[in-house]
Amino acid sequence: MVFDAVGTLVEPSATVADTYARAGRRHGIDLDAATVGRRFAAAWRRQEALDAAAAIPFATSRDRERTRWREIVADVFGPGDTTTAIFADLWEHFAQPQAWRPVPPGEGLLRAALDAGLVVAVASNFDERLLAIAPRLDPLVRAAAVFPSSEIGWRKPAAAFFRHLETRLGRLPEQLLYVGDDPDLDVAAAASAGWQARLVG
DSSP states (O other): OEEOOBTTTEEESSOHHHHHHHHHHHTTOOOOHHHHHHHHHHHHHHHHHHHHHSSSTTBOOHHHHHHHHHHHHHHHHOSSHHHHHHHHHHHHHTTSGGGEEEOHHHHHHHHHHHHTTOOOEEEESOOTHHHHHGGGSTTGGGOSEEEEHHHHTBOTTOHHHHHHHHHHHTOOGGGOEEEESOIIIIIIHHHHTTOEEEEOO
16 A cells, blocks of 8 residues: 655645745745745646656656755745745755644554555655655654655656556555545546555545
């Protein structure tokens, strides 16, 4: 049984908009959370579109994921040295386990899976920071293996994301269930790869 991470098992302890707004104020840029939220959503959509339109759609790496977040921060706050400092601040913030909290429905389902004797893994459109967070954050710590997209080399919804997991887990598609909170990136993508899928949240 494979779980998505963000939105499924864990979520930011404070909203992304509030966290970004506070980071901006620490560096002298005062934006209200509503403005930050709108800009962040647009920036996120732009990065998703860039990945979809890339020469190799949805291929990723540590460098690509860092670039993604640097450009999102620049879209929110504007270019310049101050934004570079805000990016570094936020990158470090979200690398800390205290920046995250459990999502009760997903956490409950993971615990039920473990109680039933199932092997649980986590695979997410996250970067290498997830590897440092997971051993220190419940319920991620309960997973037998953690696979960030930056280490897989592919982001969901790429079929290659799921093919990689099949190889690493030594299972056929029909033997695997993917649990996530996104109807498209999690459920539809997993089903297209031949997996069972469940929406949670």
